[in-house]
Amino acid sequence: MTEQLDAGLIGEKIAESGQLSDPGDGLEVGRARRRKEDARLITGRTTWTDNIQLPGMLYVAFLRSPIAHARITRVDTSAARGRPGVVAVLSGRDFAGEQGSLPCAWTVTEDIVVPDHPPMAADEVRYVGEAVACVVATDRYKAADALEAIEVDYEPLEAVLDMTEALTEGSPKVHEAGNRAFTWKFSGGDVDAAFRDAPVVIERTYVQQRLIPSAMEPRAVVATTDGAAFTIYSATQIPHVLRVMLALTTGIPEHLLRVVAPDVGGGFGSKLQVTAEEVLCLLLTRRLGKPVKWTESRSEGNLTVHHGRDQIQRISVAAERDGRIRGVRVDLLADMGAYLMLVTPGIPLLGAFMYNGIYKMDAYDFTCTGVFTTKMPTDAYRGAGRPEATFAIERAVDELAHELGMDPLEVRRRNWITHREFPYTTVAGLTYDSGNYEAATDRAMALFGYDKLRAEQADRRDRGDPVQLGIGVSTYTEMCGLAPSRVLGSLSYGAGGWEHATVRLLPTGKVEVVTGSSPHGQGHETAWSQIAADALGVPFEDVSVLHGDTAIAPKGMDTYGSRSLVVGGVAVLHACEKVKDKARRLAAHMLEASADDIEFSSGAFTVRGTSQGKTIQELALAAFAAHDLPDGFEPRLDADVTFDPENFSFPHGTHLCAAEVDTETGMVRIRSYVAVDDVGTVVNPLIVEGQVHGGIAQGVAQALFEEAVYDTDGNLLTTTMADYLIPSAADLPDFITDRTETPATSNPLGVKGVGEAGTIASTPAVVNAIVDALRPYGVDDVPMPCTPERVWRILADSGAAPARPAAAGWGGAGESEGGLR
Amino acid sequence: MIPAAFDYIRPASLDEACHVLRDADASGNDVKVIAGGQSLLPLLRLRLAYPAALVDLGRLPGLRGVEDRGDHVFIGALTTHDEVLRSPAVREHVPLVALATATVADPAVRHRGTFGGSLAHADPAGDLPAVAVALDCVFIARSAEGEREIPAAEFFADYLETTLRPGEVLIGVRVPKLGAGWGFHYEKFTRTAQAWAIVGVAAAVRTEDGSIAEARIGLTNMGSTPLRARAAEEALRGLSTAHGDSGVTIPGRVHDPVRDACGQAAEGASPPSDLHARPDYRAHLARVLTYRAVRAAGS
Structure with a gap:
């Protein structure tokens, strides 16, 4: 009763504010369903990464650079090793042979400078907060205390903070190769003609300040091994991408690496990353043979979760006196921070196609220069x-x-x-x-x-x-639903933009939807259930949605760029259609009719013009029993779809x-x-x-x-x-x-x-x-x-x-x- | 963040607490008193404070509650902000305390944080210190040697420092009732609802026959201690309240002399500089907000 009452009130409220309410057509799509995951998420009956406890677990704390730019001349971990409960103390040099370089998957130009990015700094630090050592201890308090006993000597180098100055000759360098990461150009139409003799030209410079993503759940990592295979739990948006990247970075074979994104408490792009802490926790569990956990504090997060925005935009608009825009010219400086992380260089390019907005114009010209500074790297942040x-x-x-x-x-x-x-x-x-x-x-x-x-x-x-x-x-307007793989390829992105879905009809007629789009709080379980319920004609409650574990949902491109519904949700729909096609064949066989004469409505297949029919649940059981199937029909009502948007x-x-x-x-x-x-x-x-x-x-x-x-x-x-x-x-x-x-x-x-x-x-x-x-x-x-x-x-x-x-x-x-x- | 290790002592009585504090001082141990913990815990967690021990007074009997004592209201040091807000004696007789307390952080903090703790923490950005100096409250301290009264004007020594002596515990505060004819207002300027005041103004104004007979103005976050805006108080005395301009220009209207007087609100202050405001802006705000507070209190 309470349930109905509340739903009613919400419906009413939405109706008041002019929103769509229950469309009243019996369909799930369009209905203001309360999210099925919320009761679990807000009553402590869920598994955030930090809640995971494994036998023998050890705790990791990172010592972070207090200096923006410096050469590390000495790290003395001996005193920290003697602290109570301390199992290991390691510096960047201890990881030198195995830590590799954190990946950048979006090298936007041929000549882009991609600096080596060790997960733990060994020789030089380039931003405040960069990890220089870590303590592994029997509890997180002992780990934090022992950090204070590590001695690090730094030889300070000049900080590089201002993008414009960084590009001048004689500026101190963040990396040996210089402070310009890339210059990327794009244009359409004859922009010089558009500006030539333009009656009105507006020229402005805007500063997109640097932002710090603040997801409700801080980042957290648990890594464990059975001696042969590895599992990493992480508060991440991208378990699938992470698996590939961690395999490439650490050399752990992909088939021996399972990545789990348990319930994740928000990300806004900040968990679209392959982080130093993920790599290092994996290396630590490999080294120590025990499970390890790291959970960031909020202050640690402000320092080291990748930052967002930080651009200087010079925009010029040429227009007629009547207000009609002739052309737009954009010259952008984008602060990369100290390194190129997963998609750092591509972020400003996602804007490159949007400076014309919803407006018609003859010409457009865009130039973006990525600049290194001694600050936390930037990367995707809501809107990116x-x-x-x-x-x-x-x-x-x-x-x-x-x-x-x-x-x-x-x-x-x-x-x-x-x-x-x-x-x-x-x-x-x-x-x-x-x-x-x-x-x-x-x-x-x-x-x-x-x-x-x-x-x-x-x-x-x-x-x-x-x-x-x-x-x-x-x-x-915005371009989202990232993205057609061929377009991503043309922009030098390292992967595709497809999404995967599996739909399984279980013997009792219930439905499992497996999605490769791993949610971090957006409500996939509810929305995907609504889509599947309509497509298969089953009750909303009969659908469960599985996600976020590469052992359960082995294929996926994960969640970012408002892509989950547009790519992942559509993949679910297509998979449902495939299941339905199979079910139709089975129904035709059981009803001794031609598949062309089978109609589908409200979860039942009927022979046109008769009352003879089979419900989808009956067909599920029949497929499971497999006693009487059409020739060549596999005994399952499942389907996989990998959908690539156009x-x-x-x-x-x-x-x-x-x-x-x-x-x-x-x-x-x-x-x-x-x-x-x-x-x-x-x-x-x-x-x-x-x-x-x-x-x-x-x-x-x-x-x-x-x-x-x-x-x-x-x-x-x-x-x-x-x-x-x-x-x-x-x-x-x-x-x-x-x-x-x-x-x-x-x-x-x-x-x-x-x-x-x-x-x-x-x-x-x-x-x-x-x-x-x-x-x-x-x-x-x-x-x-x-x-x-x-x-x-x-x-x-x-x-x-x-x-x-x-x-x-x-x-x-x-x-x-x-x-x- | 995780605090550094510390010892934890929970005395069973006020006397024991006083002795523990005196002994700690004698042996050179750095101890901190904790009550609601809303100010101290963040300092510990950020490792900005490393006390050897915490002396937890939170559950001591007898220090919690509000009493109407005739010419003043006594507020026990362990009374939570929320209890202060709900106290009829506070609301009726010393409403400025309620007005300021209502702006302290958020409900969660107000349910744990204490009146005495917030004053003894002596953060000039806290809301209550300015109220205490505006109302000339009297702080009651207890030590093994007995009780001592400290006038508000002498209680706040510097940033996060009071004149409480080693071994002394703040047990409560006398808040004088000001009587008839007084009006009150606390004007707090913040960027977000839960943030500390960039500047706050606690005003008590007595009007008589359309004029300001007396004004008391306490300033939050305008120096290393809460301050009284004495120059403005003096200048306000005797001014007519008839010309309130509410900030709106009405052609032909005489300008408001109260605004001029409030222009002296920042005199003698040396406001801090931080990410939210530099000193000249704080001084400007003090003048504008004082005018608003005085106007609201004296209307």
């Missing part, structure tokens, strides 16, 4: 390249609108691809299969009360209200943000936020809603709160959550969300992916709102994160009263507003 691109173009389009004195939405309307023009091949060469930007924008404007807010904005400006109101627009998918939407900026304190408060997303067909509205909310929160976090700060010596200052601010629900507004639904034409489910949309869309919406609020003060940019101090200083530096005259009458400000006036 696409939030950066979307930010730049959406900010620049607002600047164009301001320059032309036009409403920012009007400029967008004059440039965007209209719904009649799909499929549309963009200047960047992608074919957007479907979309309806007009519909999403109209809906968003209605929910937002756009005109009313503009009127209030004008009123506040006229009154010289110290709290100004701004409206920010973001009409985004195209990316292109979710889109319109996000509108109203922000109040307190010009006295610099504080920004989001007053209202509307998100209308088009993610194609929705399998589970509750899951989509959760992804959108979390995604917006993460994008708002970049706009307002988060920034990894290194000091001038290369020390990370934001090592705790008191310094690295992550917003909680208390710091965010209620999000008003809605959807339009333009099914993808590139896959049979019509799905587009939703994991990254909110993050990609929201950051520019928020910053555009802040800048819009401050236009009367002559402000045209606020660097992220738009902290109160930063906003206040920009206002102080603008040195001016608002452009509108009314504020001049604002008396009594006294000394306190000196900076503002």
Whole structure:
């Protein structure tokens, strides 16, 4: 009863907010199912990696470099070895013969510099936090204590912190080969012609600050061996990729290596990695013959989980006076950090095809230079390249609108691809299969009360209200559902973009779905069950979804880039279809009819025009018994599918943000936020809603709160959550969300992916709102994160009263507003 | 993070606690008193503090609770923030304490963290020290030698340092009732809800016939100790409250002299510099927030 009541309430709430509720068609797809994994996940009845206890387990703690760049001249582990409970103390040189180099699977150019990246530094450290030694002890406390007894002598070298300086002649070098990792170019159309004599050119530089992914579950690794074979448990998004890479890195044969991603508590890209700790734990268990465990602390994580973003973007937009965009030119510096990790160099390239956004234009030119610095390497973080691109173009389009004195939405309307023009091949060469930007924008404007807010904005400006109101627009799209393998190959990525699924009908008619897309909290078990339930006509409850263990789900490409549903979910659908085809043959045989005369509906195969039929459960049992099968029919109703998509998918939407900026304190408060997303067909509205909310929160976090700060010596200052601010629900507004639904034409489910949309869309919406609020003060940019101090200083530096005259009458400000006036 | 090893002592009585602390001091042992642990544990876990021993007062009888004692409210040192918030005596007679306590961190912290612990920790970024100096609270310390009263103005010595002597335990705080005509406000400026104050202003204002008769202003995180904004307090005395501009310019309106007076709020302060604010910005905030706090308290 409670169950029904709650589900009812949720349904009602969704209905209130204009969301799809139970479609009432008896189908699972589209139904706001509560996630079947949640009860287990939130009541302590699950296995996070850190919960795994194995007999004789030893605990690993890492000593990490306190210096950004230095030569290691001596490591003395002798005192630490004598500490209580200590089993082994090892430095980088102890691993020298076996540790290999951490892999980079995306070498984007022929001449890219891929430095050797030992999991534990032996001769030189290149960022604060790099592992230089480790203690293995009988408990984690003894391991942590013994770290303090290891002596390391460093000969300091110069830190390299600023990308622009790093590229100058005479800069100290991170690696012998120099600080330029690669330069990658891409263009479409004649960009010089587009800019030549262009009536309007907007040129801006935006800084994508460095971010630290903060998954709820810290990284953790358990490695064990029986003397011959190895098992590694890791809080990872990529058990399958990890297995291949660990085999290549350590020399442990792939068939003797099992990788398990147990329940994983979030990743956002940060667990799309082959980490030093994974390799080292595997080597330690091989060396010691005992299981070992390492779990990072939050501070250790801030230092050494790969960071995200960190780009300097120079964007130029050439346009006509009527607002039509002629071309876009982008010159990007992307901070690689000290090494190239799994897909480090490819991240900015995932944005390369997105700087044109949803707009039509004649020409586009993109150059990206990857730069080494003595900081933690960067890599995938929610959106990975696409939030950066979307930010730049959406900010620049607002600047164009301001320059032309036009409403920012009007400029967008004059440039965007209209719904009649799909499929549309963009200047960047992608074919957007479907979309309806007009519909999403109209809906968003209605929910937002756009005109009313503009009127209030004008009123506040006229009154010289110290709290100004701004409206920010973001009409985004993204390429996701990574990805067609041939496209990845053309971009020099090291692997394909397919996904694998197995569907098994068990003798009792229950269904096992095995997916290669290993979830880290997104709700695959629920959504995949919904897809399989519809496809096979079985109850939702009769489906279980297995994943995340290479012994159970041996093939997969894992989860990232909003690919799970679009590639992995579609693979499940195809596998169900294959099972159904077999079942149809079996049904025809048992019913003594032609397969062509067999109809399938609601889980039963019937002979057309008769009531004769077999349920899929009956067929499952018959296949199991195998007493009477068609000739050549294998006694099983299983199927495997490895699905390679033909195209990316292109979710889109319109996000509108109203922000109040307190010009006295610099504080920004989001007053209202509307998100209308088009993610194609929705399998589970509750899951989509959760992804959108979390995604917006993460994008708002970049706009307002988060920034990894290194000091001038290369020390990370934001090592705790008191310094690295992550917003909680208390710091965010209620999000008003809605959807339009333009099914993808590139896959049979019509799905587009939703994991990254909110993050990609929201950051520019928020910053555009802040800048819009401050236009009367002559402000045209606020660097992220738009902290109160930063906003206040920009206002102080603008040195001016608002452009509108009314504020001049604002008396009594006294000394306190000196900076503002 | 994992703290370094330490000894753990849980005295059964306050007397025993005092003796343990005195003996530790005599033998040169570095001991720390722990109650709710909400400030100390993070320091231990980050290995920023390495005490030889923790003396856990958390379960000592008699130090927990709030009493209405006529001209003041006595708050036992071990009273949790949550208990302070729920106390009718606090809410009725010393509401500034409740207003500030409500902003301390989050509910989980407020259920474990203690009133006395938070004051004895003497973090100038904590919310309660500024309230204590604004209200001229009196701190009661106990040692083997007996009890001692310490006025708030003399309690906070420096960053994370008090004038409690070795072997002394803070057992409670007298919070004076200010009586009729007073209004209160705690204005806290943070970037996120759970964060420490970048600047906070605790204001108590007595108005009489439309004028400010007396103002007491305590500043959070504007120096190595909580501060009183004495210059602003002086300047506010006698000013009319009639011209509140609420920050909105209304053409032809006379400017608010209260704003000018609050412009002196940062005088004498030497605010810290950190990732969230540099000193000049903190000084600016102190002026703006003091105006807002005074306006809210005096309305």
